[in-house]
Structures are given as C-alpha cells and as structure tokens.
Amino acid sequence: MRTFAYILHKAGVVDDSATELLTAAKKLDPGASPIAIVTGWGPDLDSVCDRVRTFYGEVWKIGSEALAYPNAELVRSALVKVLPTGSVLLVAHEHFGIDLSPGLSVKLNSAFVSDVLDIDGVEGTQVKVVRQEFGGQISTHVRCDVSSGAVINVRPGAFKAANGAPVLGQIVDMSDEVGALSAKRRYIETLVAESGGVDITKYDVLISVGRGIQEQGNVGIAQELADAMGAAVSCSRPVVDAKWMEKSRQVGSSGKTVKPKVYMACGISGAFQHLAGIKGNPLIIAVNKNPKAPIFQVADVGIVADILEFLPELTNKVREARGISAKAGGRQ
C-alpha cells in the first residue's frame, strides 16, 4: 500500500491539514513513508514544496500553469496520470476535497471513504474508519476495501498534527508526467464576501444564534442582549439559510472565523462545521433546551434553557449590572 497526501495551499502558505494528513497516514500504516503531492504553478509552488519537505520524506511536485488555481477537474486529471495503481490518497474533507475525491476515486477505480474522523485498524486490505452520520448525532465504523486503492477524505482538525523531528524530504518533479490539461469547468474568479455593516471578527463577545431562535422576529432578543453587553450578534448556518441574518454574520467553515473572548452559543446544536469557525479558545457558554445537544460537549459552561426565555432575563441582568436603562439599551 503506497500512501499519498494531497497538500492544500493558498498564496504560498501550506494548509494546516498537511500535517494532519501525515498523522492519518501513519495511523493507516505506521511503517509507511507517505508521499506529499503538491500541485500548482510558479514561485508559490516552490515555496510550498520547500515547506512540505520539512515534514514529508518525499514530495511530488506537479507544476502546470493550468494548475495555478486548484480546479478539481484539472487536478483530478493530473493525479490520475501520476498515481500508481492501488495507491491510497488522503485528502482534507473541505470544499476542494468534496469537489475532487468522489470523481477521482471513480477514475482511479478505487474505493472512496468520506469525512473520516479516525482510523480504527487495518486488517489486510480492510481499513476500518470512524465516521459520523445525521449531522454528527451518531457515529459509525465503516469498513473499506482498499485492495484496488482508495481515496480517503479526512475531516480537518480530526487528526492532531504530529510534532515529529524535521526531515529534509526529496522533491521529485513530476510535472512532465502530466502534460497538457483541459477541463469542461473553468475557474473565473473568487468573489470575496462583504463584511456587511457589522464585522463579527472584531468583537470580544459574540451572541451567536442558531436554529433555536425559531424565527427572524426573535433575532431582536439576541440583539438586545448584544447591545447591552457591547457585543455583536453572529449566527450558525441554518439562520443564514433561512435568510434571517446576513451571510456576513455566519460563524463556521463556510462563514467567518472568529476569535472572541466570550462566545455565547444560543440554540446552536454544535455541528463541527460551526465549531471550526471558533478559534482562540474563548469561554464558550452554551444555551440550549436539549440537554443532549452536542454543543454541551464543547462548551465550558452549559445552560439548559429556552433561549427565548433566558436571553431577555440575562439582558435585564446585564443592564442592571452596567447601570443602563432598558430605553438607553439601544445601539449607540
């Protein structure tokens, strides 16, 4: 079993998942020397390869102007040309991995396992992995036959980066193996999200609301608390999907990454995509009426309550503590 890791990078900077994939590869086969594959173009590609060789023993560099932006269809063509039959390829399960891996496994005629949290043993050609279903409500063991190779998508953050001794891996230039690439899907541009009127990344305290807010009219309850505390209101994905708040307020892997001092999760179940957006180890206070909500396994402090009842109570207390009257509690 030859193990490879596809390295994500952006603007010359290697993604955190690169070291996590190394940990996953070692768990798959402790004796293996996984090979990093880096695709790209120009000076960025070289600096990424130089960085990646400090922790991977071998780096396959694939340079092509067509790969300057990681278009999954083009990357797939390149990988199909260089990967030996029966390879196991590890890829981070984020927007690029979701785009690339299922189709790549078809073209390689290998198995595909998605969004893997842990590797729980290897018996011959059977790899046993841990996954989650139903939005993380329950876990499963999944057995994957890797006899004809596999593409394994690994959840970002699930494997801890290894603190191994630095290595000085060799860089193998595979660019000539790839040749001309063309695709029926062409990258045009990236539209950068507007920060909107309120930039939630700039606040020390976030009052973050989820599905538990129930309807758009209730967002004001969270806003009143935020106003009293000098905080901002942020939210989880379902609130944006329901069009109750702007996308610029969303915390999570597809939204903003925030680093507040206090993060108050109100009626938020605690999906991993949401938690991925909370950095800097804030005090997480979770309010949820379901005592089994996964957020209580992540939060520092938990309150089992209906946010629609608890938040106004807290708002009053905050106003009392700060000596503001209800009328003056509005935004300055």
Added chain:
Amino acid sequence: MEILVCVKRVPDTSENEIVLNSAGNDIERDDLVFSVNEWDNYAVEEALQIADRVGGNVTVVTVGGEDDEEVLRREMAMGAKHAVLISDEAFEGSDGKGLATILKAFIEKGNYDLILTGVQADDGCAQVGGMLAAMLDYPFASLVNAIEVLDGKRIKVCREIEGGNKEVNEVDLPCVLSIQTGINEPRYVGMRGIRQVASIEIPTPCAADLGIDPATVGAAAAKVRRVDYFVPAVTKQAEMLQGSNEEIADKVIELAKAKGGFR
C-alpha cells in the same frame, strides 16, 4: 432545458433525535419521521426556478422502494413534472459507487442537460454527484449556491468556499452539480398539492430495464460498508449551571467579566 434532480428520503433530524437502538447495532428506527433530504429539496426548488426562467422540464428520481414514493410525490407537488422510482432488490446495500452506477444507467436512457443532487444526505458522504459526473464524463461542481444559465451550452455557477467567499466557474453542459442549502427558499407544499399528484403513475424501472449488471451494484459490489453505529465516549462536558434563570444570569455575567468579555 431538461433537468434531473436526484433525491433521497431520509430520517428528518429536525423531527427526530437519532439514537442507538437497544441492541446497539442500528439506530432506533421505530417512530422515525421521514422527509426529503434537506439539500435535495433546495436542489428541486433550484431546478424549478431554472425551468421557469429558461423553459424546460424537471424530473425527480430516487433509488429505493415503495416507501420512497412519498418524497417523489412531494417534489411533484412542488412542480416537478415527472418522477421515477428506480427499484430492484439487487440494489440493496449499494455503496456510493453502486448508487452512482444505477443513476448513470438511468441518465443514459434519457436526455438531460443538467443533473442536480444535494451536497450530501443523512450519511454526510457528499459523494454520489461527483461519482456520477465522473462515470458520465460530465463536468461537476460541488457546494453550488448560485446558478446562471448563459446559453444552451454553458452555465455559470458559484461554489461556496471558505470565509463566505464564492468561487465562480463556467461549466459546459451537460453537467452535474451538487446544491448547497440556502441557494433559494424552497416553496411550501401543502396537503392539497400532494393530493393533486396522488394518482399520477410513477414508473419503477428495475435493473434489467436499465441494463444494469447486478454484479456491479448492491452489497456484493460495495467496497465501503457500515459495520455498526455507536455513541462515542464523552471526552468533555460543560459545567452545567443550575438554579433559577436569575441566578444563572448572574453567574454568566460573572464568568464573562472574568474572561474580560465586558466591563
């Protein structure tokens, strides 16, 4: 434009708490409420809106059994013109590739310009659309949150990437797209709408009708299979605050102040 939307009937996680059964080998399936996969519902709505804008028909398809008919009727009540239930015992236990193989055989019998799936379903694999596109040699884009039809040969799509940013791509038709939630606001379907489509006949092609070799689908062909369900050990638990809302509120203020959250 001929649009096909692949849908799935799943336990509704907003209506059910998914728990382990007493034997510990499966989820508790008694009293589960089922509905159409949330992502698929957005995909159907998007298909209907595209057909409204540029003309065309929307067909919904699922792979399953009798029970799955209800979600097809629901999507027909939304406005899908045709529905197809692909059904065969040989399909039992198919993995993602098995399902993509079945859908590919069906699609090759038709003439679709645009094929939509939801980004993911209950198992969170996010795999069938990408596999299907690769099998058909069609282009694919995942996590799509905006679609603009440019002409009969090309569309422009936005993909949801990190930081709330959007990646804009031009894609040749025919293609497969996986649709992200929030792309639109799916229309409401009332009981009346469902009654109006209750008697429409839904074709149910089997493996032989679609020329599918049973050896390429089902449990025997699956390289990936679920062994069990389990509840992972709790590694961390929040300190749960007890008392009246007032007492708890005082405590929250104290903690937030201590952390420097506010003065």
